[in-house]
Amino acid sequence: FGAAHPHHAYLFANRRANRLKVLVHDGIGIWLAARRLNQGQFAWPRAGSEPKQHALTQEQLAALVVGLPWQRIGADGVIRVV
Structure with a gap:
């Protein structure tokens, strides 16, 4: 974790993708x-x-953390239908 940047979040999921862990480096x-x-x-x-x-x-x-399809979020925060 030596390349962690302050004020960045690092997300990890398990194989079943039903658990999410977020590591946040706050500068300290x-x-x-x-x-x-x-x-x-x-x-x-x-x-x-x-x-x-x-x-x-x-x-x-924000969409990823609540389980929404984050790949479809546009710049305006609206989910695009594919």
């Missing part, structure tokens, strides 16, 4: 938050897909 230390969905899965990239790092907007992060 690291905070850990966890969330589990009782039903469904987080919209998470499939294993082996590239790139392994994704930069998310605040709207996309």
Whole structure:
């Protein structure tokens, strides 16, 4: 974790994508938050897909944490239908 940048969040999901852990470097230390969905899965990239790092907007992060399809969030915070 030597390359952690202050004021950045790092997200991790388990294999079933129903648990999410967020590590936040606040400039002094690291905070850990966890969330589990009782039903469904987080919209998470499939294993082996590239790139392994994704930069998310605040709207996309908010959507991901509540289990919405963050990949479809536009610049205005609206979910686009595909």
